[in-house]
Amino acid sequence: MRTITVALDAMGGDFGPHVTVPAAVQALSIFPELNIILVGDESVLIPHLSSLGFYPNDRIYIEHTDKVIADTDKPSSIMRRSAGTSMRRAIDLVEDHTAQACVSGGNTGALMGLSRYRLKLLPNIERPALVSTLPTRSGQKVWLLDLGANVSVDANTLFQFAVMGTALAEEHLHRTPRVAILNVGTEEIKGNELVKQCSELLQQVQTINYIGFIEAHQLLHDEADVVVCDGFVGNVCLKASEGVANLFLEKLKQHMLSSKLRAWISKILFSELFSDLKQLNPDQYNGASLLGLRGIVIKSHGSADKTAIINAIIEAVHEVKRQVPSRISDRLETVSLERQN
């Protein structure tokens, strides 16, 4: 069994070591082949580890750094002052092949900038994209990208997102994924120049299974496997979905627990309902991948709890096993060859 090493930015996210350390410990019990490097301040991390009865060992060890990148740091200053931060060091561990993937819940802009600067983009890629899956009505998944790595893109970049999404999704699906562009209508005349131009590009290639435009309310209806959009639209789409899902769960709980009788009956008769509805909450699907790089970088929600961080680590392990960057590279080459002919 080949060892998989994941570098975890233990200081990143809203709750830092309070959730990253317990998540790391638990993730080790899921994958016997997994090693984790906790990157951060050892004077903080060791007490957290020892409170769980753990000490640095062969499978979980600490890479000491004494600085962190703040959420408020400007992109311009991050590059200059990134040396010695936990996020930068976690990425560097992937760059020098000490780790095969890194996970961070820190500043998205910083993670993207530093990953791009340190790991470099794959050939034929202009911009990395943030991708995650949303749960669909039938219990399947839909891959949505970009979720916010790029607030504006051109048609060619959106086309590349379709190729990258295809490479990622086909590994899960074991078939060629159906790719759609998120738009304000499904008719060809609908939308802005970006989606119209990208649609034309996608119609010209056979190696991508492009099925046309999709509207946001169809996203969870199993009509497409991969949905592409610019990062502004994708971010709004994901967060609007999370907002409504959370509000529904909140209202449901209020009602169910509004009387003792209701609470008691809910517990007996509707316990599975809660877990089913929670599954629908996109917020639970933690671990967005930064695609298009020569290494694996997983972005965890800033507000991620222990379970969510474990999910992000699981995603990192899966991507290492599936060799996502080289699969994307292969796909890009195939499409590039088709476009040249």
Next chain:
Amino acid sequence: MRTITVALDAMGGDFGPHVTVPAAVQALSIFPELNIILVGDESVLIPHLSSLGFYPNDRIYIEHTDKVIADTDKPSSIMRRSAGTSMRRAIDLVEDHTAQACVSGGNTGALMGLSRYRLKLLPNIERPALVSTLPTRSGQKVWLLDLGANVSVDANTLFQFAVMGTALAEEHLHRTPRVAILNVGTEEIKGNELVKQCSELLQQVQTINYIGFIEAHQLLHDEADVVVCDGFVGNVCLKASEGVANLFLEKLKQHMLSSKLRAWISKILFSELFSDLKQLNPDQYNGASLLGLRGIVIKSHGSADKTAIINAIIEAVHEVKRQVPSRISDRLETVSLERQN
């Protein structure tokens, strides 16, 4: 009591007269001062009316047209072939002051183009915007615009949306509404050029209560009263919210009704839950206004049922009573004066 006349495009929407005629009849019973002109094919409309025991009279009458605008019609051909269609005639009735507002569930692009062409824009307005309210967590409303009238806009147009949204919302709220720009983050450095430039413009005026950026998951959290974005983003935001809300309701029903016992208990204990959750479904909030015109035009969902069309007619009546176009005009003038000084 002053009479209010609403022209209803009785042929528009997915279900046409099957829902528009019963909705019109019921709306008359809500507002004693309301008259409705059903615009469409009288050979179709009269049987629908008579099946409900109604005949054209002083309060509900038919304006005969024998053509309709199809959803698939291209914007370029709509202007040319709009004469004699139910939508065009409904708008013309507003233009010649026979009606004070019109309601249509037809092709959004056509409705916008024809309204703009026939009714003209207010002074200081470059583009009309589609606005609707979403239900918030506390049971209040948030006004979101644009919902798809413009797939791309500049910062000045987005600024005008903020002014129009303020004029509409302050009438409901009886206070100065808090205005925010929808963005991918709340920090000033976040977002694309459009939102950054518009934010600068809004910071320069005192007559708009601009509170900064808002993220899509905060939309229903009562943090802002008016939220502005371009029509592409707004459309995706609204439809993503609808998609998740509908999926939750569907799953909830499946669980509640999965056994006779559960169905029976749900009916007794959780009946109010359904209506409460349905209230959260943005889909129920029918009747988006086309703002920025010299007349009142309400866009109904294409898939609207009878209740939804009644809601659209109610919105039309409210806007007539509140004299929305002249209020917007006043607001625009105040802001324009402030910017000149």
